[in-house]
Amino acid sequence: MKKDKLHIHWYPGHIAKAEKKLKEQLSLVDAVIEVIDARLPISSSYDNITGLLNDKPRLLLLNKADLVNAEELNKFVKILEEKSGFPVLKSDAKNSKDLNLIVKKAVELSEPRIQALMKKGLLRRPARVMVVGMPNVGKSSIINKLTKSSKTKIGAKAGVTRQQQWVRINPKLDLLDTPGIIPMKQEDQARAKKLAFVNAVSENAYSNEIVAKELLILLNEKYPQIVKDFYKVDELSLDSIAKSRNWIVSGSKPDIERTAVYVLRDFREGRIGKFILDEI
Numbered sequence: 240m241k242k243d244k245l246h247i248h249w250y251p252g253h254i255a256k257a258e259k260k261l262k263e264q265l266s267l268v269d270a271v272i273e274v275i276d277a278r279l280p281i282s283s284s285y286d287n288i289t290g291l292l293n294d295k296p297r298l299l300l301l302n303k304a305d306l307v308n309a310e311e312l313n314k315f316v317k318i319l320e321e322k323s324g325f326p327v328l329k330s331d332a333k334n335s336k337d338l339n340l341i342v343k344k345a346v347e348l349s350e351p352r353i354q355a356l357m358k359k360g361l362l363r364r365p366a367r368v369m370v371v372g373m374p375n376v377g378k379s380s381i382i383n384k385l386t387k388s389s390k391t392k393i394g395a396k397a398g399v400t401r402q403q404q405w406v407r408i409n410p411k412l413d414l415l416d417t418p419g420i421i422p423m424k425q426e427d428q429a430r431a432k433k434l435a436f437v438n439a440v441s442e443n444a445y446s447n448e449i450v451a452k453e454l455l456i457l458l459n460e461k462y463p464q465i466v467k468d469f470y471k472v473d474e475l476s477l478d479s480i481a482k483s484r485n486w487i488v489s490g491s492k493p494d495i496e497r498t499a500v501y502v503l504r505d506f507r508e509g510r511i512g513k514f515i516l517d518e519i
Contacts, residue, residue: 269349271297274372274381277304280315281517282430283373296348297325302377304329306509332380346411369415375439433516451499465512
């Protein structure tokens with residue numbers, strides 16, 4: 240990888256395998272919870288999600304909402320509701336206040352399919368829901384939050400492979416705890432950069448220095464004064480931040496690699512500010 244250019248690559252074979260696994264699991268569930276990173280309400284969702292899920296009802300969950308500006312996020316909630324036609328909720332891993340609402344919406348979305356099965360003579364059963372989303376959007380934290388209230392684990396059911404385990408959330412909801420991974424198209428490098436900013440792609444796919452530089456460019460466009468104030472610099476660059484922190488290596492040169500790591504960490508942990516990187 241060239242030091243002066245960021246290019247993030249996905250592997251078509253991995254994408255095809257992930258999509259195939261996801262489609263196999265879809266036949267087992269009534270509805271889907273799609274987890275989206277609130278910092279990237281558009282970029283962290285799969286473009287062809289409707290086609291991929293075969294029109295399966297879904298709940299859009301904007302996770303890590305504690306890392307973004309609430310008023311700004313509300314605008315995206317309305318946009319996503321209008322675009323998808325499905326409910327959109329905000330969530331974060333630090334509290335469980337939204338737990339009951341997530342469960343309620345998932346059950347409501349599952350009801351039409353359950354009713355259809357009952358008309359065929361089958362007995363009512365709990366709603367079956369799967370959680371999907373890009374890497375590092377918080378699928379695991381959502382599953383953990385939902386399953387904390389779970390008391391009963393359910394073994395393999397008819398038509399379910401041994402690797403696919405169900406968890407009883409409550410008498411009305413079963414969760415498939417092997418979430419699918421929704422892949423991204425590798426051609427969209429603008430989106431790929433944003434996914435790298437939030438650590439949603441493998442660190443092997445890019446260099447910290449290049450990604451941190453690109454992040455500072457974007458932050459300088461959207462939130463310049465907030466970031467400059469945080470780092471106490473007049474110019475947003477890895478050089479200036481390194482010098483302000485006195486991170487110097489041999490030859491009195493700024494320690495760019497160390498600075499890049501800290502800039503990415505500061506952003507990802509919400510230390511700099513509460514930012515949304517997508518545009519409405």
